[in-house]
Amino acid sequence: MKKKEAILKVATVLFANKGFADTSVHELSELTGAAEGTIFYHYKSKEGLLLTILDKTRESIVGQFDEYLEKRSFDSGMEMVEEMISFYLYMAGLMEDQFLLLHRHFLYKYSETNPEFRANLEAIYNCITQFFEQAIAAGQKDGSITPDVEPRKSALVLFTMVDGLVRFKNYNLYDAGALLRELMQACRRMLQAH
Amino acid sequence: MKKKEAILKVATVLFANKGFADTSVHELSELTGAAEGTIFYHYKSKEGLLLTILDKTRESIVGQFDEYLEKRSFDSGMEMVEEMISFYLYMAGLMEDQFLLLHRHFLYKYSETNPEFRANLEAIYNCITQFFEQAIAAGQKDGSITPDVEPRKSALVLFTMVDGLVRFKNYNLYDAGALLRELMQACRRMLQAH
């Protein structure tokens, strides 16, 4: 069971950082110490390996979000929004390769033809956006968030911002850390009741 | 000169939609009617072809932004911000393939080792973010935008949002059109003076 895990781990890093087509099975074999045949023994194809990685990624992300929100409680909806943004960015740092992978276009190409890819991606995005939506709806109930915004759509706009920040970091475009404070302030201004 | 252009056009579409590694020179040859040798006659390598595409993309995007902002004038900084967001999204629709290409990771991989890639990407991002920054600074002067925000960082947050929306559209994640109104409202709330 050692090599099976090693293959998955190394493949996650390489697929995320080098790309799917640019990572050869030969390379995976060299870096894991497993023969090429072993890779195909555990995962029937290179695409199958990618799907397994995506599966584990979904499991991990959705699991950690569920766990976090079960344990935590919040004084207000607005606080929940802020804490969720922090937690998202914390997770993106913790699972850097997986979040980088989620920004890779080949996943979305496969999901056009393979429903298993599609289902995993949808599960991840739905989980996150739904929690944002719940937070906004809760905030509108307790008065911490303005009733002028539409919860679902605002949740997507929030996600756009947070996910964009992660993309900045992953693509080495701008210093994401320096923007965190400004992003938080922007979200607060965007949602706060008067 | 006919085939040289055709190669560039077809390659732009395929690199953006299928990816760089997943597009073969053979395929480009078939779709353009040019022999494989012709492609290497005009562009010394596949990577050279990609660089030429990026070069034209930068030229086009920066050129159109400059032209737009030279011709237009705005009543306030806030209006300029709003119009720039509209124009960005308008351009992203007009040059769909080029904007999709800019979200492709292979460009950022090449830019780590090839300064010509880096320079083109920086020119594009600097152009857009600087105009956003100018708009915010102008708004702070004319009183339409709150002095509480830092122009440069807020410009990057704005860009995060707009670029994220384009990504949603390109990746077929959510209906970007339905989010436009909410995004605009979010930007206004985020920046408006009291």
Next chain:
DNA sequence: CCTAAAACTGAGCGACCACTCAGTTTTTAT
């Protein structure tokens, strides 16, 4: 019409690709 430059061709090359399979080693259960 002539000629030189520019545009174009496609067979061929070595390298690499994902994947297979017949056989070996290791693990597990009895």
Next chain:
DNA sequence: ATAAAAACTGAGTGGTCGCTCAGTTTTAGG
């Protein structure tokens, strides 16, 4: 200890890749 199952191996296969190059066709100027 033994046998069955699971894990693992790596040489081999057919195919595709980016790219070259010797030669042909088209274009442009005098």
